[in-house]
Amino acid sequence: MSYKLKQYLLFAGVSTVIFACVVIIPFIYGLYLTFTSWDGVSRSKPFVGITNYVNAFADAGYWTSLGRTFIYSAIAVILVNAVAFIIAYMVTSGIKGQNFFRAGFFVPNLIGGIVLGYVWKFVFNKALVSLAGSISSGQAKSLLATETGAIAALIIVSVWQYAGYMMLIYVAGFMSVSEDVIEAAKIDGCTGTQSIIHISIPLMTASFVQCLFLTITRCFMVYDVNLSLTNGDPYGSSALAAMHVYNQAFVNKNYGTGQAEALILFVICAIIGGIQVYVGKKGEVQA
């Protein structure tokens, strides 16, 4: 055994085996299942070629849910990052008790998606409805009962959940910007806003690349909040791609088609994430 291989096995052998067991092998097995008409239960897995991919491309519901996921992700990604950036700026600007605020904004991340969905469901259906009812003294409708309202609710909850986490990354970004540079800018007559736009943001590109990648992938794959907050209601109009894939595989028992749709979702997600990271990395500035 060569020295290099020995070194590799010594340091990364175990991790490689585990990585293969829990990621690579299941992925290849999943790929194999897309070529079968397995119902998810029975012993036989009849080979059907590319039928599942044909079915996936013909499944109008899948593409509708994917389109919906694009819209949801686009809005959520922008809002999450905007909010995260703003609160990160606030908690690094030296306000009183900023560590307390940092912890506070991060807390939503500690609550599991399912629980969080049920809590917010109560807020939307009960608290906000009775609040609106008492203000307008009439029957108010829950946001979750309308098609656009349900998606809006999903976006609100996602922003609430993710912004605190992304804030941490932006906080690290702000901290990494050298005081000297800001100081120099100030001496040169830069206002606060100007120094953020022209100094801090370019020097924080790495944070942006990271945050955007994390939010994009999280938004594309979201399932837990979708399940507990709306479960696709009303009329299946708020079912995002991951939920459609799950229902296809396990509720409708079309495991093969569901798996094929999951793979397509993975490819789309990987392409978007890859492009974003590539473009972002190119724009990185060294101080």
Place this chain on the structure above:
Amino acid sequence: MKKKLVSLAMVAAMSASLVACGGSDGGAASSGEKAESTGVSITILNSKTEIQTQFEEMAEEYEAAKGVHVEVYNADTDTTVASQVATKYASNDPYTITMVDAKDIYSLADDYAYDLSGQDWASHTTLGITVNNKLAGFPFCVEARGIIYNADAIEKVTGEAFDPSSVATLDDFQALLDKLVAGGMEQPVGILSEYWSLGAHWFPMVYEEQADPDAYVNGLLAGTEDLAGNQKYNELMDTFETLVKYNYAKGSASNADREETSMKLAQGDIAFMFGGNWDWSVINQYDYTEHLGMMPVPQNTTDGSNGKLVGGGSKYIFVDSSDATSEEQRQAALDFLNWLVNDAEGNTFLTEKCALVPAFDNIDASALDPLSLSVKNYADANNLIPNYNYLPDDHMTVVGQEIMQKYLDEAIDRAEVAKEVTDYFKTATPIAH
């Protein structure tokens, strides 16, 4: 040096936690040995999650009495039971006894179910499921659907004794609803908006109440049936429209909360709700009034369906036939099923502790909850229209969520429902049976 000390402390803490894990494993193994020493150990998957506590208590008593160790697993509510069962089979560690829905028995029987024909209980029921000449499914209980009423709430407004048989037709029902509204109960009806309630309980009645449900569904699949012009469809939709008109959640009906609707019915804020005897487990969580019951869905019809509930055997048990289960375990499983049907203790567990309507004619069930009592009365009088168990798998989500929820919200009309359901059947995958 300090860093080194901290690192050492961490290593010690982490190793200690490992040892702790090992310790608990050892504990489990020793309890397994104890079970072996008393005899056989079997596992049960319980997919009626609301009776899990009763099941666990029963397991302890059963072990004490019979010397068989029974381990009861609660089905996950966030995944389908069939996929959970498939996972166990994939890991070659199946449950000895598995409780699933009737639909699942058809897909699982060939591969995994032991032939139960010849068992003593088989002669006491007509509700067992036979697949390819093999008695595969043991009917755990009887469940039925219809309108749940709160007689106290009705009587309080009308001042007269309520007799459910007096509202068999839609006209009678409508008159009573108007009377309730005039008497101050402005919104006397609740409709569960969940897709399973609309897509697996309400809409299937259109097929189940046809003269030949199987032929009708096949006709829909073949595109030869005219749903919009079907008499049964229109009768049931007439009733549904009336329910929608008086729905307390009108305006955001598709967002009605199951708990809230059940609570309103329990407390008498509303008088009627479409549902089944399983809803008792939700209703009894609240401060319920005494006189609740179930009645058939009122319809202006002459086919007699307005005198019957729709239902039958529900939650089926199969015994694993694979090599992963030993002969002793299988025999213990068969004994357990016979215990449920033929032993006084087993009967008490079913009817009193779990409050279920038994599917066997030799079990006395006088101590049931009000809804189950209604179901039993209809079942005993042979007034149950059988469930139809061969609807395509996605019927519940497509028809229940994407079509009927819109109708419930008055976003589409009856003709559009018929068109969308007809279109759905054109692409649906039939269930082989």
